[in-house]
Amino acid sequence: MSHKREMAGINGVVSDLDGVTYRGDVPIDSAVRAFKRWNEAGLKYAFVTNNSTKSPGAFSDKLSRMGIPAKPDQVVTSAQVAAEKAAVKLPKGASVFVIGSNALCEEIEKQGFLLTDKSPAGVVVGLDRQFDFEKLKRAQAAIFGGAYFIGTNPDPMLPSETGFEPGAGAILKAIETATGVAPNIVGKPRPNMVERALGILQTKPENTLMVGDQIKTDIFAGHAAGVKTALVRSGVVERGPFDVSPDVVIDTLEELHLTAAP
Numbered sequence: 296m297s298h299k300r301e302m303a304g305i306n307g308v309v310s311d312l313d314g315v316t317y318r319g320d321v322p323i324d325s326a327v328r329a330f331k332r333w334n335e336a337g338l339k340y341a342f343v344t345n346n347s348t349k350s351p352g353a354f355s356d357k358l359s360r361m362g363i364p365a366k367p368d369q370v371v372t373s374a375q376v377a378a379e380k381a382a383v384k385l386p387k388g389a390s391v392f393v394i395g396s397n398a399l400c401e402e403i404e405k406q407g408f409l410l411t412d413k414s415p416a417g418v419v420v421g422l423d424r425q426f427d428f429e430k431l432k433r434a435q436a437a438i439f440g441g442a443y444f445i446g447t448n449p450d451p452m453l454p455s456e457t458g459f460e461p462g463a464g465a466i467l468k469a470i471e472t473a474t475g476v477a478p479n480i481v482g483k484p485r486p487n488m489v490e491r492a493l494g495i496l497q498t499k500p501e502n503t504l505m506v507g508d509q510i511k512t513d514i515f516a517g518h519a520a521g522v523k524t525a526l527v528r529s530g531v532v533e534r535g536p537f538d539v540s541p542d543v544v545i546d547t548l549e550e551l552h553l554t555a556a557p
Contacts, residue, residue, distance in 0.1 A: 305523070305556070306338075306555050308504050309496070342358070342369060344372055348422050354367075368495065377481045381406060381419060381443075381445060389408055389409070390413060392415040412437060420463065438474045500520060
């Protein structure tokens with residue numbers, strides 16, 4: 296039986312995707328109903344995802360097909376912030392070795408970088424379902440050669456239709472073990488994407504709610520960005536204790552009843 300959770304002073308919602316709005320390609324029906332209600336009420340919302348395998352447009356299309364109204368400019372991905380980090384840390388037009396999806400490669404190219412594993416200035420790593428020993432060797436050689444190591448996110452696993460699958464964090468750990476060098480993480484639990492979402496929503500942190508299914512990434516990121524947080528138990532199940540706690544814990548998004556600040 297669901298219990299209402301009243302939260303006052305909320306003018307905008309920042310939401311995770313995997314495990315909150317869907318599991319793999321299966322929508323979470325209660326989340327679809329909640330976002331439809333919020334959209335009809337005029338509540339502003341944006342999405343932040345550590346998943347670097349799709350473009351903002353592809354994610355918004357997926358959400359729209361599932362019944363959640365969404366546009367590309369409402370979605371912030373770890374691929375975008377990884378490319379922006381590379382643009383700050385690496386010389387303009389430098390070579391970058393990317394382990395990840397086409398979407399991640401495209402974001403890196405948008406910043407004017409050359410994609411190659413030949414003496415790269417940077418190594419950018421996200422979820423790569425074709426990751427193998429050869430890519431591990433090439434990443435090792437590049438990092439030993441001084442390449443700046445960027446990781447999209449530390450997620451060890453992702454929710455799927457059948458349970459879970461390894462996440463980008465599993466790949467990053469393999470490379471870190473092979474090199475002794477830790478990646479510079481840009482996705483959650485860092486606040487980068489939440490802060491970018493605040494810019495999209497044009498809401499104050501104290502009047503914004505971050506919704507996620509993982510304390511170690513979503514709730515930590517929300518706390519770091521100064522927003523209120525809600526943990527929904529529809530995705531990854533974690534074992535604590537943790538250094539931070541969500542403001543509320545819910546079983547479904549439909550339990551949230553939000554009222555705006557005056």
